[in-house]
Amino acid sequence: MSDTTQLRFGIDFGGTGIKGAAVDLTAGDFASERVKVDTPEESTPEAVLDIFRTMLADHPDITGPVGVTVPGIVRHGVVGLAPNIHPAWQGLDADEFLTRGLDRDVHVVNDADAAGLAEAAVGAAKGRSGVVLVTTLGTGIGTALLHDGVLVPNVELGHLEIDGRVAEKWASTKVRKSEGLTYEAWAKRLTVYYRTVERLFSPDLFVVGGGVSASHHKFLHLIDIDTEIVPATLQNRAGIVGAALLAEN
Template sequence: MGTAVKKAASKPAKRTLAERILAIDVGGTGLKAAIIDAHGKMLTERLKVATPHPCPPELLVHTLVKLVEPLMQPLPATHISIGFPGVVRDNHVLTAPNLGNESWRNVPLAQMLSDQLGHHLPVRIINDAEMQGLAAIEGKGIEFVLTLGTGAGTALFRDGELMPHLELAHHPVNKNKTYDEYLGNAARDKTGNKRWNRRVEKVIGILSSLVNYDRLWIGGGNAANLKFDLPDNVKVVSNEAGIEGGARLWHPRSVRETRQLPPGAFE
């Protein structure tokens, strides 16, 4: 990690009344964006379009630029936060299982989007489940995030600090089916909502034994389809969290969170 990156990660961005963060939530099914303030409050409506399929990097950037154009007028954003469904390091996408992995190998998505928008804005990108978690977590103990959407995303926090990303979604959970295949939207469509709910309930028990979490947060579009009583330490996250968490990439709640800001932010 370079000197400039260390400086960006070691000191939270200065709060200003005029700050406008363009928060983007990239999903396998839909792309969402809104302008938020430093506290995660929405300053604009949330816009959404379908995710193209197939979706190589250039097409995703083009679609996002068209999506956010109305949000950038009359006042452009001052920062950009992106939640992305895959492995992200140093502002580069390493994997994109729900978008087509072959074209998503070490893609500098943050820089590409900043260049296309033409404002040379500072950008930070993080896994989408992690961005949802930043908006939801309480910052105490072991907190785990499970997102139920096109696939299944996960994130792990300890006392508010983001742990190294694990692609648990690609780990076998039942008869060689991965979490993505077992809980993803295609599985819900195929098996029906009742059977899918039983699967989610089973996975909650597995994660409890595996992670020993103090709190489990469930997000993603399919969280609205849960029909069973959740344990006391499990809570559904607002569907807005994927956007609101974008503020925490620039304004963490604590010194500990400041230390775990994703590397690779360019100023």
């Protein structure tokens, strides 16, 4: 059984679902079953806070700070542009609001940045120096930029415009499914995307995360770029793990 002093609770708050789990900071992975509930249609801060309270009440042994991801820009705990959740979040000091509402320290981070932190600390980018770009392919394209393991926050490279198209509206997992693209056709789009980012940042490594990384063998080898590209180790667990690590550190 894990030492509870080494456990922290991480919450991944998304536009469609809210997921939470206890994380073993030493192992860098889940120490409890993941809990998932649907994000309320009216995802106001108060409604989401109630869900967080329930999650934490179900894990009374997990004390200490809590990490929370948000699908939007986060600057010093204040939420910026976040189009997939209730507009009341925009401009809210979420660190202060959630800390007061949960009666414990809460630290909020962009969801892709949390995934990047996790992969750098305990995942596919652990021990890697230089410039690493962690990308999460899902509803959109989330990105986290790290230099020698240090995060540069709020790098929204899924919003790059390439040939007149916003990248994530042309090359995300959601688009692959909605357009019925084969993995080969999708990989051609991803090649265009990653080559563009490659030219702009000259990274040493790309890490590809999101739920689709579990199927990396179907498409990753088809992406034709010069930079090393590898699947994420933590897959869709990375947001929760990264949030918990951030809460501690």
